[in-house]
Amino acid sequence: MAAGAQFGPRQIEAADLLGGRVEPHYIRVLRRLLGAHALAEKLTAEGYRRAAATVADPEIRRIAEKNLAEEKRHAALIYGLLAELGVSEEAADRGSIVLRRAPSFEAARCFAEQAEGELGLLMGNISLDMTGLIMIGVNYRDSSYAPHAFAAEAILEDEAGHDEFGSGALRAAVERMGAEAVGAALREWLPRAVNFFGPPGSGFTFDCLRYGLKQKDNDELAGLFLSVLERRLNQVGLEMPRLNNTYPHTIV
Ligand SMILES: [Fe+2]
Ligand SMILES: [Fe+2]
Numbered sequence: 001m002a003a004g005a006q007f008g009p010r011q012i013e014a015a016d017l018l019g020g021r022v023e024p025h026y027i028r029v030l031r032r033l034l035g036a037h038a039l040a041e042k043l044t045a046e047g048y049r050r051a052a053a054t055v056a057d058p059e060i061r062r063i064a065e066k067n068l069a070e071e072k073r074h075a076a077l078i079y080g081l082l083a084e085l086g087v088s089e090e091a092a093d094r095g096s097i098v099l100r101r102a103p104s105f106e107a108a109r110c111f112a113e114q115a116e117g118e119l120g121l122l123m124g125n126i127s128l129d130m131t132g133l134i135m136i137g138v139n140y141r142d143s144s145y146a147p148h149a150f151a152a153e154a155i156l157e158d159e160a161g162h163d164e165f166g167s168g169a170l171r172a173a174v175e176r177m178g179a180e181a182v183g184a185a186l187r188e189w190l191p192r193a194v195n196f197f198g199p200p201g202s203g204f205t206f207d208c209l210r211y212g213l214k215q216k217d218n219d220e221l222a223g224l225f226l227s228v229l230e231r232r233l234n235q236v237g238l239e240m241p242r243l244n245n246t247y248p249h250t251i252v
Contacts, residue, residue, distance in 0.1 A: 005212035007144035014084045014147055029207045030145055031085060033214075035092040036099055037140070037148075038078035040108050040196075041155075044128045045071035047111030051121035063165055064121055067129075070158040077151045084147070103248035104199070107131075107192035119185050122173050125166035126186075127193035130229065133159040134221050135197070144212030167232055174236045186233075187241045191249045193229075197222040199247045219247075 016022050017030075048071055052064035079089045087095075099105055107127035115124050136159065140152035173182050198205065200219035208214035230240040243249045 004210065005144065006210055007212040009142040009144060009212065010146040010149045011144050011212070012146060017085065025207070026211050027085065029204070029211060030148075030213060031082065031087055031092075032095070032204065033208060034078055034082050034085075034148065035087070035096045038075055038082060038089075038092055039096045039100065039105070040128070040132065041071055041075035041078055042093075043105070043108035043112040044124070044132070045075055046113075047108070047115050047124045047128070048121075050112070051115055051117070051124060054116040055118055055121060057118065060118060060121070060169070067158075067162055067165070070162070074151075074155045074158070077154065081147050081151060103195045104197070107189065107196045110189075110192060118169070119173060119177065119181070122166065122169045122182075123185050123189040125162065125169060126229065127189050127196060129159060129162040129166055131193055131196045131221075131225055133163050134225050134228075138216055138221060138224070139214040142212075142215055148213075170232065171236050174238065179236075179238055183238055183241075186238070187251050190229075190241050191243060191251060194222050194226065194243060194249045195247065197225070 012022060012026075017027050045068055048064050048068035052061055052068055055061045055064055079092065082089070082092050100109065107124075111120070111124035111128055115121065133156070136152045136155055140148055141156065143149040143152065170182070197218040200217055200222075202218075205214060205217055209217065226240070226243075233240050242252050244252050
């Protein structure tokens with residue numbers, strides 16, 4: 001439980017919200033958080049669809065199609081939670097229009113709209129699966145909103161597989177395409193990946209922490225991601241590109 005949080009893990013059910021037993025602002029914050037989560041899953045699914053259609057290797061295509069099916073299921077799960085709160089998928093996406101254009105969604109947007117081939121698939125995996133695994137595993141698994149915590153549990157099982165695929169795909173990409181090509185793609189994608197965690201110290205995240213809807217602030221999770229990724233890159237002989245310290249991050 002985040003220090004100072006008003007609610008512990010899995011303390012609140014949908015019936016508590018619908019029955020008016022929780023303050024209305026909790027519901028507003030939860031809806032916005034679920035809307036962002038649902039959109040991230042949906043754009044990740046679209047990216048896997050693009051990548052699966054443009055990858056030549058049949059085994060990699062098979063995995064991309066499996067991941068696509070799982071990401072679609074994740075999106076449906078989170079949109080389902082919103083539906084329970086009276087928010088349709090269309091209404092949720094309308095509420096996320098500004099977010100979709102924000103630096104924090106550039107990775108998801110680029111994966112959905114541009115990523116192609118094996119390198120695009122790998123960059124989407126690093127930017128969305130690796131980061132998502134941390135967000136869901138650290139923040140949402142212990143959400144005060146029980147239905148989100150249970151959904152996070154279910155998603156995590158799949159994401160562990162996506163992460164395993166990603167670490168193998170990174171090694172294979174370096175062997176097939178060379179460290180230089182993978183390094184160049186990383187310099188393009190790493191800022192997007194880190195920015196996916198969102199700005200540190202925002203009022204919205206403060207509310208999420210206060211309500212136990214998140215456990216850690218965005219910059220803590222981003223730091224965790226960078227340390228895991230650096231280890232992974234070094235194992236295959238790649239250097240970690242250097243980023244500036246302020247959000248939105250860029251390469252220095
Ligand atoms: Fe997912
Ligand atoms: Fe995933």
